[in-house]
Amino acid sequence: MATNALKLPEVEYMLPGNRACAGCSVGIVFRHLSKALEGKAIFVVPASCFTVLCGMYPTASVTVPVMNSVFPGTAACASGIAASLKKQGREDMTVVAMAGDGGTADIGIQGLSGAAERNANVFFVCYDNEAYMNTGTQRSGLTPLGAQTSTTPTFGKLQFPKDMPAIVEAHHIPYIA
Numbered sequence: 001m002a003t004n005a006l007k008l009p010e011v012e013y014m015l016p017g018n019r020a021c022a023g024c025s026v027g028i029v030f031r032h033l034s035k036a037l038e039g040k041a042i043f044v045v046p047a048s049c050f051t052v053l054c055g056m057y058p059t060a061s062v063t064v065p066v067m068n069s070v071f072p073g074t075a076a077c078a079s080g081i082a083a084s085l086k087k088q089g090r091e092d093m094t095v096v097a098m099a100g101d102g103g104t105a106d107i108g109i110q111g112l113s114g115a116a117e118r119n120a121n122v123f124f125v126c127y128d129n130e131a132y133m134n135t136g137t138q139r140s141g142l143t144p145l146g147a148q149t150s151t152t153p154t155f156g157k158l159q160f161p162k163d164m165p166a167i168v169e170a171h172h173i174p175y176i177a
């Protein structure tokens with residue numbers, strides 16, 4: 001990466017008028033990430049609020065390539081794209097898998113584990129809004145203890161969230177943050 005958080009380029013890769021809810025972190029995450037990568041990225045996005053932000057064909061709210069994957073398949077699709085880019089000698093593009101907490105810690109965890117175990121050349125980003133927001137705020141494996149969602153008891157979630165960084169760390173990959 002040729003830039004840092006204090007020197008993000010002026011160019012925008014997320015267009016105004018997109019369908020994200022006002023104030024949602026997913027737009028901020030994508031906006032900064034795409035700037036940091038100077039738009040040289042292919043995104044893989046499962047069903048999530050981020051899909052909603054990106055828009056429906058034939059219109060789009062982002063100016064970088066985005067592949068919509070099935071909910072569990074994000075890391076597998078990203079692995080395949082990375083392998084294809086390698087075969088083509090394209091080292092200028094970063095493959096970014098960007099999933100919500102549900103798409104990362106619950107349904108997407110097996111694909112993520114496989115990609116991590118193979119040390120796939122993929123940048124996996126989990127934007128953790130702490131529930132299945134896109135479908136009505138159901139609890140996820142990363143919803144915090146005590147948080148109230150549409151599928152938790154009145155007094156909130158009874159379980160601790162999964163320790164996702166520790167789970168990923170157990171795969172001995174080169175970078176986790």
Ligand SMILES: Cc1ncc(C[n+]2csc(CCOP(=O)(O)OP(=O)(O)O)c2C)c(N)n1
Nearest residue numbers: 047048049071100101102103131132133134
């Ligand atoms: C196999 C499958 N099951 C359920 C769904 C319905 N579904 C779409 S998005 C979503 C929740 C996504 O939650 P999360 O990954 O946290 O992303 P967020 O919506 O919070 O951005 C669900 C349950 C689906 N698309 N595919």
Ligand SMILES: [Mg+2]
Nearest residue numbers: 100101131133
């Ligand atoms: Mg979520």
